[in-house]
Amino acid sequence: xxxxxSKTILFVTGAFVSNNCWxxxxxxxxxxxxxxxxxxxxxxxxxxxxxxxxHPNGPLxxxxxKQLVDHYAKFAKMLPEKPIIIGHSLGGLITQILINRxxxxxxxxxxxxxPQGVFPYEFSFLKAGWKALGLFTSTKKTYLMSLADWQYxxxxxxxxxxxxxxYEKITVPExxxxxxxxxxxxxxxxxxxxxxxxxxxxxxxDHIMPAHLSRRIFNRYNKQNGSVIEYKEYPGINHYVLGLPxxxxxxxxxxxxxxxxxxxxxxxxxIRYN
Numbered sequence: 368x369x370x371x372x373s374k375t376i377l378f379v380t381g382a383f384v385s386n387n388c389w390x391x392x393x394x395x396x397x398x399x400x401x402x403x404x405x406x407x408x409x410x411x412x413x414x415x416x417x418x419x420x421x422h423p424n425g426p427l428x429x430x431x432x433k434q435l436v437d438h439y440a441k442f443a444k445m446l447p448e449k450p451i452i453i454g455h456s457l458g459g460l461i462t463q464i465l466i467n468r469x470x471x472x473x474x475x476x477x478x479x480x481x482p483q484g485v486f487p488y489e490f491s492f493l494k495a496g497w498k499a500l501g502l503f504t505s506t507k508k509t510y511l512m513s514l515a516d517w518q519y520x521x522x523x524x525x526x527x528x529x530x531x532x533x534y535e536k537i538t539v540p541e542x543x544x545x546x547x548x549x550x551x552x553x554x555x556x557x558x559x560x561x562x563x564x565x566x567x568x569x570x571x572x573d574h575i576m577p578a579h580l581s582r583r584i585f586n587r588y589n590k591q592n593g594s595v596i597e598y599k600e601y602p603g604i605n606h607y608v609l610g611l612p613x614x615x616x617x618x619x620x621x622x623x624x625x626x627x628x629x630x631x632x633x634x635x636x637x638i639r640y641n
Contacts, residue, residue, distance in 0.1 A: 371564075371628050373448050373472040378405035379439055379465075381456025381480075382499070382545060383512050383521075384537040385415045388455065388609045395618055404450075406442050408435060415539050422540040423508035432548030436464050443470045451625060455609055456480055456576060457545070459567075460554060463584075466563050467556045473628060475566040475621045477608055478576040480549055481584050482556035495520035495575035501543035509540035520575040521606045533610055558587045564595035564628050568617055570604030597624065 376396050378389045389405040396403050410427035411418060421427075439461055443450055452471040454462030459479025466474040481487055487496075501510050512520065514534050522530040548554065565588070569581035578600050585598040599620060608617060 371451070371472050371625065373451050374401050375446055375448050375450040376401045376403040377439070377443055377446070377450035377452045377471070378403065379452060379454035379458035379461050380405065380408060381454070381458040382541050383456075383517075383539065385411060385418065385539050387415065388537050391614060392453075392609065392618060395615070396622070399622055401451075404442070404446070406439070409438055411539060415537050416535070418539040419511065421509075422511045425509065425540075427540060427542055428507050428509045428544070430542040430545055432545050432551075432553040435545060436461055436553070440465060440468065440470055448472070451475070453477075453621065454479065456606065457549070459576075460549065463556050463565070464554070466565055467560060469563070471563055473564040473566075473625060474562075475568065475624065477568045477617060478570060478573050478606055479567065479581060479584060480554075480576065481580060482558075482587075483550070483552055483554040484556075484558070485580070485584050485587055487580055489577045489580055491574040491577055492580060496546070499541060499543065499546040501546070504543070506543050508543075510543050510546070511540045512538060523574055523605050524572055524603070525605070525607070533607060537610070559589045559592065561592045562588075562594045564597075566597045566599065566621065566624050568608075568620070569598070569600045570606070570608055571600060571602045572605045573608075575606050595628065 380386045386405045386407045393403045393405055409430055449472040451473045452462045452465055453475045455477045457480045459476030462474045462476050463482055465471050499510050517534045517538055518530050522533055567581055567585050569578035571578050588596050
């Protein structure tokens, strides 16, 4: 039985945050023998504080989802082997698109934004995310999540000190057009197409990408096409999953999942809860 040989990890960053969200994940996966990359988004190649100083002006406001997906697709194609792609939030949507394009050896998504066709009707999603669309505001200016919105969307349940510290560390302005494009065919995934193994991880305390939404993403994938797909849900985990003290729990689950994978094994569909 042939196992996945790739030792390359491509981390895909989500919206509203800088690629520093992977600062602990990169060395941890490297300590396990992987070569890792966490490239910034276009126009986000600066520290979070500097990006906030540029708000609301700058070229970031012009960024579109297709451009962002192509940015990561180009990066993946430049690597010496197909990477294992790990994405969070909007990075989870991009990961699904890249896996759908056969650009990854496997994909793991944490609290992902849904592809087109999985409509996010959950109230907490709408409350946490509608401002990013910037309706009735200029798309020439970026959107910056307020601390209050950050507390609801990302860091609910955490201490005020930790909420403020996390905000200062990684929160950055965002393109309103990227958020809007998530509702268009730029977010298209062919759910019936056979694909590399895919793991979907959710957290029961996530407001902006609630677990119920992640389960509906999982349920949309065709389970009869021979592809390996798994769903894993953790209780009490919010959207700040990458930076929580418990982040190694999810990281280790991904590492174990990768180790057990075989690209030639028959379809195995899993739904697991902790």
